[in-house]
Amino acid sequence: MKYEIFISQKPYDGREIEEIKGIPVIKPIQIHENNVAFVGRSINRRPKADALITDSKNFWIGVLTADCLPVFLIGEGVVGIVHAGWRGTLKGITFNAVKYVSKFSSIKKAILGVSICGNCYEVGNDVFSLFPGEYSNCFRKTESGKYLFDLKEANRIQLRAAGVYEIEEINKCTVCNNDLFYSYRKEKTDKRILSAIRII
Numbered sequence: 224m225k226y227e228i229f230i231s232q233k234p235y236d237g238r239e240i241e242e243i244k245g246i247p248v249i250k251p252i253q254i255h256e257n258n259v260a261f262v263g264r265s266i267n268r269r270p271k272a273d274a275l276i277t278d279s280k281n282f283w284i285g286v287l288t289a290d291c292l293p294v295f296l297i298g299e300g301v302v303g304i305v306h307a308g309w310r311g312t313l314k315g316i317t318f319n320a321v322k323y324v325s326k327f328s329s330i331k332k333a334i335l336g337v338s339i340c341g342n343c344y345e346v347g348n349d350v351f352s353l354f355p356g357e358y359s360n361c362f363r364k365t366e367s368g369k370y371l372f373d374l375k376e377a378n379r380i381q382l383r384a385a386g387v388y389e390i391e392e393i394n395k396c397t398v399c400n401n402d403l404f405y406s407y408r409k410e411k412t413d414k415r416i417l418s419a420i421r422i423i
């Protein structure tokens with residue numbers, strides 16, 4: 224299946240991008256939960272969800288991030304996009320999105336988008352202690368007693384658990400590559416990266 228992905232860069236604010244190449248973008252209202260929404264041939268509302276799935280060629284589906292991880296999902300006649308911060312990841316949003324699709328199709332490949340990297344994402348014991356042991360190799364303890372969290376690896380674990388083994392990665396970090404991408408942690412900005420996918 225043919226698909227196309229889009230990732231906005233500075234100075235464009237992804238919140239303001241309503242269409243790409245003349246084709247509208249559907250963006251959910253993101254709530255850091257694990258809800259998945261299917262968007263059909265025509266839709267006007269914005270679902271409250273952190274993952275969108277569609278089989279329509281009529282629009283892009285996209286999420287807004289500034290450090291959190293966008294995950295692109297590519298299946299048989301279906302694509303998905305996931306917003307995975309640490310909260311959504313803890314609640315299994317990426318796993319849920321793949322499993323949701325398995326009710327009527329399957330996800331063959333995932334692409335991990337632009338997020339904060341495992342060398343830049345420092346979290347405290349409050350976050351580390353919430354994650355079960357299967358995620359232990361996603362955390363590295365620092366000298367100051369904090370943890371560096373590899374958000375991409377945590378989502379790779381969920382993809383593999385859901386049966387997706389072809390996983391590509393866009394090797395860019397919102398902090399390391401802050402000239403190109405917005406980072407909430409580095410800039411405290413309201414601006415966002417739009418990561419979108421569509422079937423062509």
Ligand SMILES: [Zn+2]
Nearest residue numbers: 340343396399
């Ligand atoms: Zn980095």
